[in-house]
Amino acid sequence: MPHDDRKSEIDLVNALKKGSHQAFEQLYHQYKRPIYLNLHRLVHQHEVAEELTHDVFLRIWQLREEINVDKSFPAFIRRIAANLAIDFYRRAALDKKIQEELISAATERFGSLVEEINCAENQVIIKSVMQKLPPRRREIFMLCKLEGKSYSEVAHLFGISQGTVNDHIVKATKFLRSELAKHYPHSYPLFFLFIFSL
Numbered sequence: 001m002p003h004d005d006r007k008s009e010i011d012l013v014n015a016l017k018k019g020s021h022q023a024f025e026q027l028y029h030q031y032k033r034p035i036y037l038n039l040h041r042l043v044h045q046h047e048v049a050e051e052l053t054h055d056v057f058l059r060i061w062q063l064r065e066e067i068n069v070d071k072s073f074p075a076f077i078r079r080i081a082a083n084l085a086i087d088f089y090r091r092a093a094l095d096k097k098i099q100e101e102l103i104s105a106a107t108e109r110f111g112s113l114v115e116e117i118n119c120a121e122n123q124v125i126i127k128s129v130m131q132k133l134p135p136r137r138r139e140i141f142m143l144c145k146l147e148g149k150s151y152s153e154v155a156h157l158f159g160i161s162q163g164t165v166n167d168h169i170v171k172a173t174k175f176l177r178s179e180l181a182k183h184y185p186h187s188y189p190l191f192f193l194f195i196f197s198l
């Protein structure tokens with residue numbers, strides 16, 4: 001960010017900390033679109049992403065006095081958005097209908113979600129956990145989930161039945177979900193990718 005823009009943002013954040021509604025509105029209009037897009041990539045639903053975006057800025061207003069102007073304000077917003085998205089998935093785990101919708105969306109978007117995660121550390125974690133799978137199971141999982149090949153295509157490729165392919169996918173997903181939840185409970189994008197994929 002150019003120095004002048006950074007100074008302008010610091011001035012806005014300082015005004016926000018003092019309770020300025022005008023500063024809050026400016027920051028809202030500046031950041032609502034990127035925050036919405038990031039949330040939509042996680043929850044796949046327009047209305048939910050919009051609701052969470054509003055919740056993000058409500059939380060910012062509530063926490064305004066705690067904002068550290070010496071640290072990145074965009075990072076502060078993203079952290080709030082991430083925490084609210086986690087809360088959404090926790091609630092969804094208790095709601096069968098929402099869970100079914102998420103499963104469907106996650107299946108369609110699994111590969112693109114992996115590409116969209118912009119945190120290099122999370123990409124390393126995903127790869128390291130997947131390396132724990134047996135080689136053939138890992139390859140089948142990657143072909144179906146990451147490359148979008150059908151079970152019949154993969155079955156033909158390996159000379160096995162579609163039922164066997166499905167068995168590999170189910171076991172791989174359960175293992176990955178368990179490993180990520182056990183070892184990386186705070187790595188939110190990873191947890192999202194696997195917990196609702198069965």
